[in-house]
Amino acid sequence: MPQPPQSYRELETLITAEYATLSKRLQQTARFVLDHPQEVALATVAKIAEQADVTPSTLIRLANSLGFKGFSEMQQLFRSRLVDELPNYTERIRAVRSATGETPDSTQLLWEFADANRAVLEQLPSRINPESLEKALDIFEQAHAIHVMGARRSFMVASYMTYALAHVDKPALLVNGLGGMYGEQLRAMSQHDALLTISFSPYAEESQKACEDAHQRGLPIVVITDSTLSPLARFADVVFVVNEAEVKSFRSLTASLCLTQTLAIALGVRQDKTRDKEKDHDKKRNA
Template sequence: MPERAQNYEQLKDDISRAYPGLSKQLQRIARFALEKPHDLALGTVAAIAEAAQVQPSSMIRFANALGFGGFSEMQQLFRGHLVERSTSYRDRIEQMRRGNGRPAGTGGTQVLHQFVDEAITELSHLEENVHARDMKAAVRLLGGAPQIHVLGQRRAFPIASYLAYALRQLDLRTQLLDGVGGMLGEFVRGIAPGEVLVAISTRNYSPEVVDAAAACHQRGVAVIAITDSALSPLKASARVSFELGDDSVQQFRSLVGQVCLTQALVVATGHYLSDRASPRRRRTNGS
């Protein structure tokens, strides 16, 4: 039996490492646990098994596979995480919104209310999923790189395009890898160690982005991943990985969290560059 995790962050890492070797049913539980930790923290075995579409006995096997004697023992780590992270008013408001809904609107107004609600919920969880140490590490990589390359395809392309544009406004050498003319592979092979690749992809993951990140990682290029889950194939290649949560149950998947993160990265990088330049200015002025 593997050694059991002592806290939620260790448990997330253990689930991510164990995931490829798990059965299909246990993989389904793993994904549910990382996508909906609050539900796993508060539910009964039967309720969670029903939500994850597995047999209740599979919940016990999942806990055992991670080194726990039983499901309740593992669930305590999820409950501890919920206590640490929850802000009671926010959770109450969210529960009220889910229970009561908004007054029915007409036409586009009702749709707008729905998307605003979903965006608020997404942003309320963003701070839980993004850690200060990862922001600091990513900013140092971006601010110190001789060249930054940004890659995102399909629904991630607008995020990649904005990030490349905004980093250029900081006078950082930045290239958007758009793959025009089928030249993506050639551009990726030209990325040198010491440079940085920002790879953006969520489920269903773009194979070209995953392959590019893996190829760069093998050559020693620093990869910053913006993705959805600890189970993302980008995580293995990333020096810094932002896992913003999986919204794949929504019919129209939101980009709000990714936009907010990229804006924060750009502004924080700007502060970092200004702070780094200040000592040089003082030395110049004093000489």
Template sequence: MPDEAYAAPRSYEELIRVIHDRYEGMSKAYQKIALYLTQNPNDVGVLPVGAIAERCGIHASNLVRFAQALGFSGFKELQQLFRVRLTTAAPGFDARVRALESELGGREDRSELGFLRDLVVRDISSLQDLVADISAEQIARAVTLMEQADTIYLLGQLRSVPVVELLRYVLTMLGKRTVLLDPGGGLATHMARAACPSDLLLAVSFRFYATEVVNVAEEAAARGVPIVAISDSTLSPLAKGASVLFAVPEHEYTFSRSLAAPMCLAQALAVALAARLQGEGSPRIPIVTTA
């Protein structure tokens, strides 16, 4: 039976708000489900319950109980909100469903070329989701913070490093004062303490989140430093203190997790900033030349 204390959310947006509100009080199994639902809404709309449970690493009965705790009669009723989202937010729903089923289904080609095809298909899907899920207001707000900042502090560790390294290069070439909070020597935390409210911290972290990145972001937020965060979920520990959060979901926690979408987002932010700084005409990144 549904949990009598709560009425079931009536829309996808309401469901996500409810999950956010109750996330901290959930069991570990329920938190796994919550993360998967918020990170993979398209998959949830088309996959069978058993496949979703397998991807969450839990038994299917946990999905049913999770849904009932939120006021639904069962998981299929909750899943219907994700299906409605797909039909209203994505033109060509039938084609999208077929593409997702093909992408997410088992593929037997384990050749070297097969790995390439697999990654390309997943990257195309991630980039499509990026365009659909990121709003103009988010981009504009982030670029405004970057433009107004005296200094932009960049922070990313583990596999997030390529994203902040790209930003350091482009922002430096644009003449923007930029500091990369390099963990070398254990100084990243101490360097970050120089940031003040007239600066900006741009933090990048994905599950499983680098502890130092999370701690630096929390300290910076407490001091009133604006934060633009790129992460994998609206339930990310970076979300709480972020002035702007870009949630770039990942399909699976595997070796092949791609940076195509976050790298594309980082480039988009840099190009948009270049357009602001350079005024009329097509934005250009200065080219490094050698004598």
């Protein structure tokens, strides 16, 4: 089976290249998905099949022929495209209503977001390598200070982590670019510090620059992102890949917040144990 495309543009290129080799029914399906990307991103398989005048199994066969394990894997590329091209929430809401013909009520949305977030939280522990968790804590414990970077959507996670670290008595600085001073804040990082960067597709340039700068200066880097193919991953000493919940093209941050909270509290526990050992050592020495 061929390697599936990793982006909507790659998918578009592959379909164009392979179009002539597809059966007439798959050609019809391929033309529909490229002509109606919003509908494909937001509607159910049954609804898409109805609009394309094909069976749901035809959609699955098209996805398989392009290297995907199933239709939902291919659909994710359409959703990522929608998120990238419609950053404004109002535009996304209009796209959802246009594609599905539905206007979900508030209670329905609450249940959908709650169910989606519950699912990703249940999966999170099995997706995090315990060795990576311990290595990240080693880096944080040894660092004189932790610089935390998160731009745009990731800013909330970064700001919470900075707050949490301060409350476990770990010096932490939020790289926020206030006053356009990203450069000055990055230069304030010393060789004894560490950098934590949180960034998700489409990956803020500021976050990439922070990782590149820290890497060149030899600082240890921990990255929380959404793919091993993230451009930030190659700079990192530890990479945590987090899958966030998504409902109607709106992505949550629940799993990332859970992970950062775990890192902060686990670091606090470590530091407390270290202080106890130091006290015991001092008592024995002075006895």
